[in-house]
Amino acid sequence: MSTVTTAHDRRRWAGLVFISVAVALIIVDSTIVNVAIPSIIKDLSITSTQVQWVQESYTLVFAALLLVFGALADRYGRRRMLLLGVIVFAASSVLAALAPTGDLLIGSRVLQGVGGAMVLPTTLSLINATFRGRERAIAFAVWGSTIGGMVAVGPLLGGWLTTYFSWRWAFGINIPFGVAIVIGVLLFVAPSKDPSATGRVDVVGAALSVVTSATLVFGLIEGRTYGWWLIKKGVDWPLALSPVPIAFAITVVAGILFVLWGLRRQRRGLSPLLAFDLFRIASFRNGNIAAMIVSLGEFGIILSLPLWLQNVLGYDALQTGFILLALAIGSFVASGFAGAFGNRIAPVTIVRVGIAAEILGVAGLGVVISASASWGIIVPFLFVYGFGVGLATAQLTGVVLKDVPIEKSGQGSGTQSTARQIGSALGIAILGTVLFTSAGSALDARLSDVPDAQRTQIVNTVVDSAGAAIPALAKQNAQVGDAAKVAFSDATRYSAFAAAGFLVLGLIATLRLGRSRPEDERPGNRPPTG
Incomplete structure (x- = not known):
């Protein structure tokens, strides 16, 4: 092997580090905020709906713009889009760290979602265009394990910063990392784009995709606040009909128009926002369906666990982070497993094993969660869950993109990332609704002997504070505090079981993926030599 080839390989792998x-x-x-939420609630006095929006404003914008930026990266340069995304993300992190109110924090999270949407599909596209064969499998394993591990490292980092400094540093820490990424990408990541991407950008398709995603997630988040059909009493809205069904109707109409518009452009020989011909590839089509369903269950549970660990069991933010670290350890162990067996076991098989481990971990959490649980009984199930996430995330990504042409890698990556993020957004919205609705119902039932007005006030206080009021209630009235702890624990259990249910559906969806050999065994997929 020549010295030039060796230097080229070293540069590609160094670039992978900064991409990761x-x-x-x-x-x-997307996870560091979870542990910081109780402190944010106290500092900014935000409601439970605002709690969801602190999470979902980021995820909603993220999901809505992934397709747009995936296509733009193909056209104008993937490295350029990655750099721009990191800069936008870091700048908006400054605004979030300085936010004096809940609304301004949510606005900053929206801008962070824009930057994040520039970054995620571009990293996938760069890996897809840079690596081949066995190297690509390893690169995707690194990428996927990074996601799985960071889901848990985020709460640990957030817990440390919140406990010893301030929740604002959970955002401020993004600045030095952003600077390091920009320097590393400029030094080690080669520019790439699709030379065939010509003509005007599909502005109409972009607008329709944003409207479809945004209205869908809005409806799921605000259904509990406004009412799923008729407007709730006391809510300021001019119509008897809630805005939620209106939002869902817009979702359906905009989604249909998006598909029709894209097919029309394709028939005219113009480039649509989403390359619909990619869905003729069975692995791409079925893999995206499976990825979206799996994501419904994968990350939604991360919303409820930190709230339960701190508000019911009494752990502080740092202790909560250490408990959730078991998830990261499981994910990193999975990366070693995938590296050792990824080229000897079919990727689809590894995906199924991973999802099965996630189901076992989440369902196990649902069984052991109670108001008197200890960290020792929680950690093993978190480890199993993290192990499953580490296996399934990377390998499912590889399955989805393995047959996508390089010149369409940005659109393919954007579609795959969009499927995951929409699934994640729906999961957080649905499981968040399950958590807060069931907590309110369970607490109301447990306080049946309390006068109606007082009971309503207690229930609303617990739900609107996302459980943060429970410790104070326990000090004022031990009986009421115990009832609130049991009710919130039951709600967290229901949320875990709902997540496990989505994961079971995801496992069933992978049955349509069929079997495939490890990528380096397929003809024409030998690693590049320079």
């Missing part, structure tokens, strides 16, 4: 750090930055930010 970029992924880590945006994934950590």
Whole structure:
């Protein structure tokens, strides 16, 4: 092997490090806030709906713009889009760290979602265009394990910063990482783009995709606040009909128009936002369906666990982070397993094993969660869950993109990332609704002997504070505090079982993926030599 080839290989793998750090930055930010939420609630006095929006404003914008930026990266340059995304993300992190109110924090999270949407599909596209064969399998394993691990490292980092400094540093820490990523990408990641991407950008398709995603997630988040059909009493809205069904109707109409518009452009020989011909590839079509369903269950549970660990069991933010670290350890162990067996076991088989481990971990959490549980009984199930996430995430990504042409890698990556993020957004919205609705119902039932007005006030206080009021209630009235702890624990259990149910559906969806040989065994997929 020549010296030039060796230097080229070293540069590609060094570039992968900074690509993975970029992924880590945006994934950590989607989870680091979870542990900091109780402190944010106290500092900014935000409601439970605002709690969901602090999470979902980021995820909603993230999911809505992935397709747009995936296509733009193909056209204008993937490295350029990655750099721009990191800069936008870091700048908006400054605004989030300085936010004086809940609404301004949510606005900053929206801007972070824009930056994150530039980064995620671009990292996938760069890996897809840079690596081949066995190297690609290893690169995807690194990428996927980074996501799985950072889901848990985020809470640990957030817990440390919140406990010893301030929740604001959970956002401020993005600045030095952003600077390091920009320097590393400029030095080690080669520019690439699709030379065939010509003509005007599909602005109409972009607008329709944003409207479809945004209205869907809005409806799921605000259904509990406004009412799923008729407007709730006391809510300021001019119509008897809730805005939620209106939002869902817009979702359906905009989604249909998006598909029709894209097919029309394709028939006219123009480039649509989403390359619909990619869905003729069975692995791409079925893999995206499976990825979206799996994501419904994968990350939604991360919303409820930190709230339960701190508000019911009494752990502080740092202790909560250490408990959730078991998830990261499981994910990193899975990366070693995937590296050892990824080229000897079919990727689809590894995906199924991973999802089965996730089901076991989440369902196990649902069984052991109670108001008197200890960290020792929680950690093993978190480890199993993290092990499953580490296996399934990377290998499912490889399955989805393995047959996508290089010149369409940005659109393919954007579609795959969109499927995951929509699934994640729906999961957080649905499981968040399950958590808060069931907590309110369970607490109301347990306080049946309390006068109606007082009971309603207690229930609303617990739900609106996302459980943060429970410790104070326990000090004022031990009986009421115990009832609130049991009710919130039951709600967390229901949320875990709902997540396990989605994962079971995801496992069933993978049955349509069939079997495939490890990528380096397929003809024409030998590693590049320089």
